[in-house]
Amino acid sequence: MSQPGSNAVGVDNAYRRKFNREEYAERAREREEKDEEGRFKSKSKGPPVQRKALKHRDYEVDLISRLGKTQVVTPIAPLSQQAGYYCAVCECVVKDSANYLDHINGKKHQRALGMSMRVERASLEQVQSRFEILKKRKVAGSFTEQDLDERILKQQQEEEERKRQRRERKKEKKKEKAAEEETEERDPDVATMMGFGGFGSSKK
Template identity: 80%
Template sequence: MSQSDDGVAGVDNTFRKKFDREEYLERAREREEKEAEGKLKSKSKGPPVQRKPLKHRDFQVDLESRLGKTQVVTPVAPLSQQAGYYCSVCECVVKDSANYLDHINGKKHQRALGMSMRVERASLEQVKQRFELLKKRKDTGGLTVQDFDERILKQQQEEEERKRQRREKKKEKKKEKEVAEEPEIDPDVAAMMGFGGFGSSKK
């Protein structure tokens, strides 16, 4: 502390932090030792996990089963019953179909399934086998042009039948409506009340 001219002792208010070099060197040594131990432990665990190569889905993604349905959503409901698309692998809910498709095709989901994002390279023999399989399927079980034309004709006939049935239903509803609107009045009662002619020539 310094003494001023009037005899009052001054205060050291610079607040400079004093660093202890020895303390920080000791902390650095401890940290390096811990990191070295951690590396040794990770090496002793074995080789890194080998993930399966990416493969195509063998199932159809269900995007339309709950389309147009009403559902009561409560905050205490389990995730699988909340609004949106539920992923049972990642245990999360995605709000729309586009984001759901992005999620199930994404890296996080594929890793949870145990797959890497790399595709297995096909050999020449596998490609030849695939071509043979497709060729056999085309020769035996594939659709011909005639089958395709028959299916189109059948669909057109079914559509015409549906239209005809709709027209008939409309006609029936119209007739029922007309019958319901015309109240049946007894002619004697109508004549007695003065509803006889209303300006018509019939008596």
């Protein structure tokens, strides 16, 4: 170890790279100017796209039409014929129903439809008119307990009638089968001609 008063032999740091500050300051100024020009150009393109407010679907999402069915899938088939749920708007295939619902309710799909994720604020008149529509629908579709009992009784009677008709059809089929067997037994000439003569007992 060297003494504090003595001349210490150190490492020469002259090999370190020295940066030209003026050069880098000039580069930074040029980069800032380019960024400002780019921002000005993007602003001058036109006003931002005005998207419609989010609205509810006027169609029902079909999730069960292909339930329980088999489908042959080939790697060269178009997207619409591959396994899963196909979205024609985004041109993609989603593998299961939960992810398909997430997709059609998601931001990307709604943007492709031209809608934002914001909901339009309803006015007082709109809310009141909606209440009126729902009240009319409830009155038109309402029924009493007596109506319900009548409907249940009617369904039970229809079910009993179907069962009775099934039993009658079975009885008729049995009668027809028995009649055919009797005709075959009564006509021994036809039986011998067809080669059924050896079915009787061997005892005479």
